[in-house]
Amino acid sequence: MNILRAVLAKDLLSEWRSRDRLPAMLVFALLTVVVLRFAQPGGSLGGDPAQAPGLLWVAYVFAAVLGMNRAFALELENDALAGLALAPVDRGWIFLGKAASNLLLLVVAQITTAVFFSVLFGVDLAGVALPFLGIAFLGAVGLTAAGTLFAGISVRTRYREVMLPLLLFPLLVPLLVGAVQATAGLLADGRADPGALQLLCVYDAVFLIASFLLFEYVLDE
Amino acid sequence: MNDPTETRFERRALAAEGPVAIALLVTSAIAALVIVRAPADVVQGVLYKILFVHAPAAFAAYLGFVLTAAGGALYLWKNDEQWDRLAVAAAEVGLLFCTLNIVTGPIWAKAAWGKAWVWDPRLVMTALLWLVYLAYGLLRSFSEEGPRAARFAAVYGIAGVLLIPLNYFAIDLFGGRALHPENLERQSLGVGIGQPFLAGTIATLVAFLYLLLVRFEVQGLRVRVERARLDEASGEAS
Numbered sequence: 001m002n003i004l005r006a007v008l009a010k011d012l013l014s015e016w017r018s019r020d021r022l023p024a025m026l027v028f029a030l031l032t033v034v035v036l037r038f039a040q041p042g043g044s045l046g047g048d049p050a051q052a053p054g055l056l057w058v059a060y061v062f063a064a065v066l067g068m069n070r071a072f073a074l075e076l077e078n079d080a081l082a083g084l085a086l087a088p089v090d091r092g093w094i095f096l097g098k099a100a101s102n103l104l105l106l107v108v109a110q111i112t113t114a115v116f117f118s119v120l121f122g123v124d125l126a127g128v129a130l131p132f133l134g135i136a137f138l139g140a141v142g143l144t145a146a147g148t149l150f151a152g153i154s155v156r157t158r159y160r161e162v163m164l165p166l167l168l169f170p171l172l173v174p175l176l177v178g179a180v181q182a183t184a185g186l187l188a189d190g191r192a193d194p195g196a197l198q199l200l201c202v203y204d205a206v207f208l209i210a211s212f213l214l215f216e217y218v219l220d221e
Numbered sequence: 222m223n224d225p226t227e228t229r230f231e232r233r234a235l236a237a238e239g240p241v242a243i244a245l246l247v248t249s250a251i252a253a254l255v256i257v258r259a260p261a262d263v264v265q266g267v268l269y270k271i272l273f274v275h276a277p278a279a280f281a282a283y284l285g286f287v288l289t290a291a292g293g294a295l296y297l298w299k300n301d302e303q304w305d306r307l308a309v310a311a312a313e314v315g316l317l318f319c320t321l322n323i324v325t326g327p328i329w330a331k332a333a334w335g336k337a338w339v340w341d342p343r344l345v346m347t348a349l350l351w352l353v354y355l356a357y358g359l360l361r362s363f364s365e366e367g368p369r370a371a372r373f374a375a376v377y378g379i380a381g382v383l384l385i386p387l388n389y390f391a392i393d394l395f396g397g398r399a400l401h402p403e404n405l406e407r408q409s410l411g412v413g414i415g416q417p418f419l420a421g422t423i424a425t426l427v428a429f430l431y432l433l434l435v436r437f438e439v440q441g442l443r444v445r446v447e448r449a450r451l452d453e454a455s456g457e458a459s
Contacts, residue, residue: 174391
């Protein structure tokens with residue numbers, strides 16, 4: 001637990017000092033929303049409400065991939081990653097620390113994007129703010145659990161920035177189905193489909209446990 | 222000819238190649254005969270016979286993906302390179318059969334359903350797995366050969382198999398219509414189809430085994446050539 005806190009604090013401190021990941025994620029997510037808005041058939045107000053949840057999650061996934069790519073790219077400088085690997089601690093906890101900092105940044109980006117999105121697409125998210133936040137959080141946990149593991153892999157391959165989405169997207173389908181269905185239910189009649197929430201929770205649990213155990217082999221120097 | 226680095230598992234795999242090749246010839250000849258002689262369907266004519274390739278290819282593909290994960294897990298556990306070679310071979314041969322399955326499906330569906338692609342759960346699931354193992358191949362070719370690449374691939378192969386049950390629930394939730402028969406036991410196969418189906422399945426699985434063995438051997442040779450080249454280079458340098 002101490003390790004988790006130490007890695008999280010280190011990541012947040014370096015983010016606070018450099019302030020490069022969060023702004024990049026925010027601007028990228030907002031730009032994605034704008035592009036998606038114009039990718040829809042015209043109309044002066046709002047977009048197609050049926051498509052809104054899916055488009056919002058596309059923006060979230062893009063922002064998450066951008067942020068997680070940076071998370072490990074920073075560690076490569078000055079061989080900080082080797083330092084982490086040499087630390088005489090269980091690497092699963094290092095993973096959780098990394099994932100927690102990714103999660104925190106992603107949730108901030110999600111909330112900001114949601115506000116912008118609800119204005120541009122004419123979707124009322126304010127009325128269901130709390131349950132929406134819950135769904136966004138569940139989705140973000142799964143995204144960062146799988147994403148942090150594969151960012152650790154992709155950063156040490158050729159074409160690192162390209163490799164993360166290639167590895168991650170095929171694995172994200174169940175998460176996206178759950179998150180989009182839950183959000184759609186919430187926007188349509190104020191309550192999320194319990195099956196979708198269940199799927200989100202199971203996905204989160206599976207990838208948290210698997211990544212916790214498998215990170216050992218990813219960080220192995 | 223005897224390589225001291227060859228493991229017992231590898232020697233057995235090599236020795237099995239010949240007999241399996243003969244078995245492949247025999248079983249595919251039998252399958253071809255039985256399938257040709259199987260009665261034509263009242264509605265579909267001979268078209269339905271693609272099933273004798275389509276369904277077994279799916280079995281072989283799933284077997285390949287499970288073996289990829291098993292090989293990866295054994296490699297991480299035992300740290301023995303031969304399991305990584307097995308995982309590579311299984312992933313590639315599995316992807317081949319998965320491709321065969323995905324290609325034969327639409328050929329049949331276009332004629333029988335009138336549409337080449339439908340959002341049927343089993344179809345979507347196989348297509349998603351196909352993408353996962355395509356990414357597995359990319360991961361291998363984009364990372365430097367060596368223990369690190371093997372570890373990364375093992376992690377990804379294990380995650381890919383974890384995805385199978387999750388996808389199953391997701392597609393159910395997504396609302397795909399089930400157009401595939403629930404099970405392929407005797408009841409759901411028509412009269413006179415059981416035998417060719419069995420023959421096709423056996424022949425396909427033997428073909429899978431043969432290709433797996435050959436690919437396993439090739440991977441072993443590739444690793445040795447790479448190592449010999451490195452040794453030579455370091456010998457010149459010193």
